[in-house]
Amino acid sequence: MPVYSLEGVIPVVHPRAFVHPAAVLIGDVHVHADCYVGPFASLRGDFGRIVMLEGSNLQDSCVFHTFPGTEAVLGRDGHVGHGAILHGCRIGAGALIGMNAVVMDGADVGAEAFVGAHAFVKAGFVVPPRTLAAGSPARIVRELNAQELAWKANGTKVYQELTVRSRETMRECAPLAEVEPNRPALSTGAETSVLLDVHRSGPGGPEVRSGGPSKRLVE
Known part of the structure; x- marks a missing residue:
């Protein structure tokens, strides 16, 4: 993976983490155990500290950066969808940031909260724990229920297994050059990842495995 020291400060990656070889880490970056960092993610600890706590994931093409002298934190079991931008914010334990969302400086996303896909969370905005924030600018839509929280926890477990x-x-x-005979199958079958709508309506309830945020989170 491209890893760069800056002014003698070297990124730290726990041996139980996985950082894709196409991701970039610069300077004061801390990736804790059981974290997943996807391809083309950029973690730039060139102004302040960037921290991924245990079990969190930062997916493809995400950007994680902060202002000088500050610390940006993705909490334990935090789940950040493809293309999201985190800048100078704090994401609580078990929170979910939807695909292509932007969370700005000083924003505080509470534990187990959801930020919908394509949402813009303005600087200093607070998302209370276990609530859904959506829109641009983001607003608090409602509280989350136990089934939605179970769905998210399962999705994060899928990424921890992917690590x-x-x-x-x-x-x-x-x-x-061509498909080989007896091609092996991936270990992730159709039951591993379902949309939230399917999870809500399925007979399995909270036990149904889930891989990522549903598009309905922004409706």
Whole structure:
């Protein structure tokens, strides 16, 4: 992975984390155990400290940055969807940030809160724990229910399992020219990841496994 020291400050990655080789880490970055950092994510600790606490994930093409002399934190089991931008904010334990959302400086997303896809959370805005914030600028839509929180927790578990799968089995390779006989299957079947709408209506209730945020979170 491209990892760069800056003024003698070197990024720290726990041995149980997985950082994709195409992600970039610069300076005062701390990636704790069981974290997942996706391809093309940028964690720039060149002005202030960037922290990913245990079990959190930062997915493809996310940006994590902050203002000089400040610290930006993604809390334990935090879940950040593809293309999101976190700048100088604090994301609480178990919170979910939807795809392409932007969370600005001094914003505080509470524990187990959801920020909907494409939301813009303005500087200094507070999202209370276990609530849904959506829109641009974001507003508090409602409280979350136990089924939604279980769905999110399962989705984060899927990414924590992906951390292990990636660390143990992902290898750079050349592509095949054609599909080989008896091609192996991935370990993630259809039951692993379902949309929130399916989770709500399915017979499994909170036990249904889930992989990521539903588009309905922003409606």
